[in-house]
Amino acid sequence: MNFTNKTVIITGASAGIGKVLAIKLAQQGANLVLAARNKTSLETTARECIQKGGQAIAVPTDVTNSEACQKLIEASLAAFGAIDCLVNNAGIGMSVRFDEIKDLSIFEKIMKVNYLGSVYCTYYALPHLKNSRGLLVAISSLTGKTGVPTRSGYAASKHALQGFFDSLRVELRGTGVDVLVVSPGFVATDIRQRILGADGTPVKATLDNEEQKAMSAEVCVDLILKAMSDRKRELVMTLKGKLGLWLKLLAPNLIDSIAANAVSSQNAKS
Ligand SMILES: NC(=O)c1ccc[n+]([C@@H]2O[C@H](COP(=O)([O-])OP(=O)(O)OC[C@H]3O[C@@H](n4cnc5c(N)ncnc54)[C@H](OP(=O)(O)O)[C@@H]3O)[C@@H](O)[C@H]2O)c1
Incomplete structure (x- = not known):
């Protein structure tokens, strides 16, 4: 798939992976429709996309609101006349053991952004993607493939995302x-500044030693772009992630130990 003059909607385009993806697609001459809640950051992304040679509009959108998702799709059609690709990337994380949670609404919040937001955007975009024989992308996580301690609600939302898009495929x-379902490992973005803690508010975690080795957002996006252009069904990042899929079938206890060690050696990951 060549993205020149193709219309791509990206949710969560105000920061991190979504922002880098938008800019790299703009370099290929794509028409970008950028969605997230933070209008100022979204407009900054749009300006950078235009400077890089693409066309871009910023559409402030809270993906937990289905009407807002419908308006996002309408705004895309009004601006560019078609939709070739929808990248469901908006997401939030958590970092707290289940038995330490003080506010149960954390589960609802995460499910609404990470899972339902993708369902809403996909629902309204689908008829137009059928017209263009287009591409649906879900940015999931390795946590969508296996359970991880302190990530119970996040893992549940990403497993839901995987199940939804596997069925839809x-x-x-x-x-x-x-x-295409994308499962990154650790990526160096500011997601940790926003991950929810025991009381359901951001814990503003910082990178620890292990996370310093996280993949850069640029490398992550290059892999996503290759999978998008090849119209792959699945992209599982890192050798550990790929081996983990097999290990989970052959030695599930070993995968549990790897997940437990990964989190005990770092307090905050997505
Ligand atoms: N970074 C990692 O290590 C990692 C690993 C595996 C998977 N992922 C996944 O990759 C995706 C992007 O993560 P990232 O690392 O780039 O995170 P990030 O830097 O925190 O960016 C998250 C984006 O989601 C948007 N967002 C959050 N809530 C939203 C809502 N209600 N409505 C619309 N947009 C919303 C944010 O914008 P606003 O705040 O402006 O709304 C922001 O643009 C997520 O789905 C995440 O789960 C990340």
Whole structure:
């Protein structure tokens, strides 16, 4: 898939992976529709995209609101006349053991952003993606493949995302619409500044030793772009992540130990 003059909607485009993806697609001459809540940051991304040679509009959107998602799709059509790709990337994380949680609404918040937001945007975009024989992308996580301590609600939301898009992929056979699920490992973004703690508010975690080795957002986005352009069904990042898929089948206790060690050696990851 070549992205020149193609219209790509990206949720969570005000920061991190979504922002880098928008800028790299702009360099290829794509039309970007940028969604997130922070209007100022979104407009900054849009300006950078235009400077890089793409067209871009900022559409402030809270993906937990289905009407806002519908308006996002309408704004995309009004600006560019078609939709070729929807990247469901908006997400929030958590870092707290289940038995230490003080505010149960954390589960609802995470599910609404990470899972339902993608369902809403996909629902309204799908008829237009069928017209263009386009591409649906979900940015999940390795935590969508296996359980991780202190990430119970996050892992649940990413497992839900995986199950939803795996099901939709089968339903969409023969329509020309492809579905790509991306599972990154640790990526060096500011997501840790926003991860929710025991009382449901951000804990403003910083990178610890292990996380200093996280993949850069640029490398992560290059891998995503290659998978998008090849219209792959799945992108699992890192050798550890790929081996983990097999290990989970062969030695699930070993995977649990790896997940436990990964989190005990670092207090805050997505
Ligand atoms: N970084 C990692 O280590 C890592 C690893 C695996 C998977 N991922 C996944 O990759 C995706 C991007 O993560 P990131 O690291 O780039 O995080 P990030 O830097 O925190 O960016 C998250 C983006 O989501 C947006 N967002 C949050 N809540 C939203 C809402 N209610 N409505 C619309 N937009 C919302 C944020 O914008 P506003 O605040 O302006 O709304 C921001 O643009 C997420 O789905 C995350 O789970 C990340």
